[in-house]
Amino acid sequence: MILRKAQKSDVSSLYALERELFLPQNYTLSRGSFSYHVKNNLLYVAEIDGKIAGYILTLIKRKNAKLYSIGVDNLYRGRQIGKKFLETVSCELISLGFSRLLLEVRIDNETAIALYKKAGFKIIKKLDSFYLDGCDAYLMELKYADKTL
Ligand SMILES: CC(C)(COP(=O)(O)OP(=O)(O)OC[C@H]1O[C@@H](n2cnc3c(N)ncnc32)[C@H](O)[C@@H]1OP(=O)(O)O)[C@@H](O)C(=O)NCCC(=O)NCCS
Known part of the structure; x- marks a missing residue:
């Protein structure tokens, strides 16, 4: 498995994966958004074969x-890829001087919440009707000052 920064040539694959993973009510990313984020934000991919x-x-x-x-991707779950993604991003954020990482997650997404809690995230707030289908979200925070990677 290679974990690397995404490139422009990954955009079509990313968009296809996005449509498999998420329903539109969860604010899914368009092809254009992926192109934008490759250039302007931290976007990593895991590549296998x-x-x-x-x-x-x-x-x-x-x-x-x-x-x-x-x-x-469903085929590759349970192999610590999610955990490695969070570690890689955290290392980069710490090196860039960030002191925390925030996220929102559907309160019914038990798998993701388990992943985040294991990585050290704490729930700091509930956001009512955050998603387009009316589902609430948890705002979660990972404080780097408290955590030794
Ligand atoms: C959430 C997701 C990214 C986890 O990816 P993953 O690579 O399978 O997770 P990992 O193998 O790194 O798991 C790390 C930890 O997360 C937790 N976890 C992962 N899958 C879990 C599951 N099905 N049930 C309970 N806990 C789980 C466990 O604590 C696990 O540690 P362990 O293996 O020592 O028990 C993956 O399930 C996924 O893509 N889900 C659909 C998309 C989604 O909901 N994304 C989050 C919202 S943006």
């Missing part, structure tokens, strides 16, 4: 970092 097996997108705005999305 030449295929994009997953991605993680973190948005960077001034001194704030937000994990916008993470997804691993």
Whole structure:
């Protein structure tokens, strides 16, 4: 498995994976959004046998970092790819001087919440009706000052 920064040539595969992973009510990314994020934000992919097996997108705005999305193809789940994505992004954010990483997650997404909690994220707030289908979200935070990687 290779974990690397996404390139423009990955955009079609990323968009195809996105449509497999998420329903539109979860604010899915368009092809154009992926092209934008390759250039302007932290977008990593996991590549296995030449295929994009997953991605993680973190948005960077001034001194704030937000994990916008993470997804691993069903075929490759349970192999610690999600965990490695979070570690890689955290290392980069720490080296860039960020002190925390925020994210929103559907409160019914138990798998993702388990992944985030294991990585050290804490729930700091519930956001009512955050998603387009009315589902609430948890706002979660990973503080780098508290964590030794
Ligand atoms: C959430 C997701 C990215 C996890 O990716 P993954 O590569 O399978 O996760 P990992 O193998 O790195 O798991 C790391 C930890 O997360 C937790 N976890 C992962 N899958 C889990 C599951 N099905 N049930 C419970 N906990 C789980 C566990 O704590 C696990 O640690 P362990 O293996 O030591 O028990 C993946 O399930 C996915 O793509 N889901 C669909 C997209 C999504 O919902 N993304 C999040 C919202 S943006």
